[in-house]
Amino acid sequence: MAPHSSQLKSASRTVHVRNLMRRFATKTILDRVDLDIAEGEFVALLGRSGSGKSTFLKALAGLDYDVEGTGTLETPGNLSVVFQDARLLPWRTVIQNVTLGLPGAAGQEAGRKALAEVGLEGREAAWPNQLSGGEQQRVALARSLVRQPSLLLADEPFGALDALTRLKMHDLLRELCARHRPAVLLVTHDVDEAIALADRILVLDEGHLIEDLRIDLPTPRDHGDPRFAKIRTQLLSRLGVETHGRRAA
């Protein structure tokens, strides 16, 4: 692992993982994974399908009961998950979905504010299936935000959205993270998305973290920047995609 991650003081780190193993039957999905995430750090986790990135996120979220595994895992109590599907309850209105399980008028007020922050002011009383896919995912972001998480886990949150909506959602997520400063672990298979958003990019391959790359480009990041293209080439080759003779986009 890169030296900077293991040298983090325990006070300033949000996630602390050592020697994490996860197996399904005889297949090892995660093999001795070490990771520290600092407070407010935006980390993207890249990997091919089947590389174990979803298993890793589930382990961090504490959603993997039936999975065999060992290792040290420290995560904050107030973590929040954004799933690939918006996962809104269709029988609850937008505001009720945002404030699910939050008590009282204070929760209502916070929910209204969170909705306004994601640009859905005035849609409080709508049913989820009256919204577009992008809007539904914004409600899901508001639902996470309203709980003021110190760790936000996102499992390919924009994977089901069209390309234009996805670019808008990148801007929104960057803006929200800059304001609320949660630590973020974004699982994605989209290299451009990772470079556009993250402070640090990890690559997971067959259960091993094989890359830990700090991205120091200024934000917002220009996809046409030659440094952007260089990082993309480097990451794609780590993912086993040869970019030789291929156009950048």
Next chain:
Amino acid sequence: MATIWDADEAKSSRASSRETAYTVPAVARPVTVRSRRRLGPGPAIPFGLQIGPALLVLLWVAGSALGWIDPRILSAPWTVIEAFGRLIEQGRLQDNFVTSATRALLGLSIGLVIGTILAVTAGLSRIGEALIDGPVQIKRAIPTLALIPLLILWFGIGEGMKVTTIALAVIIPIYIHTHNALRSIDSRYVELAETLRMSQKDFIFQVVLPGALPGFLLGLRFAVTLCWVSLVVVEQINATSGLGYMIELARNYGQTDVILVGLVVYVLLGLVSDGLVRLLERRVLSWRRTLAS
């Protein structure tokens, strides 16, 4: 970013050039008639659902007026209407109706409450399921009619037996559909509730019960139908009042018109109660309609 836009533009310009290539021959031979057949059944006919019943009534009227139908087999519509008036005048129809409706509503309410409690208990806990599901499935296998002799021995031939029979019949569809709906709540919502750290109470009242509501209402529709069916059964076997009794009595005296009045009332009761449940469904499940409208 720039490359993405360029690619999109290139794609759209290519698409438009292809379009022009197609429009040229289309202008050359103007084909305006769409000859392709639609595979669907086509647009709905106005008042389509009423046409069939109206035709049947018309047949009945014509058959009776022209003397094709023997009045001993099937009374003429006007005779039935006369009988209707006569029965109301004597107060028999109202009295019997109130008696029947009370039995049905009482049985339905009791069955509804018990069925729902059983379903929720079995749906929310494994112990509840272990204790309840088996016996209910066994009860389901026994036709309600077959239980009546036993119920007569237990409760006599009074109201208790009749209401119990109806309640026992109603429990089954309510239980089956509610339990099934509770068990098939999407596991993704369970995962969501866990990540949101919802309390058990919030999870049940915000996620599980509202999610199972469509199943419960489907069960209710079956239950309402079954409740009328069981009512007819108990009233024709052992009763001294009620619509079923009125029909049985009319059979003894060969009064086809009174039998028909009873049947018409059953039809109205069935249609009205089903309509009420559907209205309830529409109001309670308004979140579902948004896609259809």
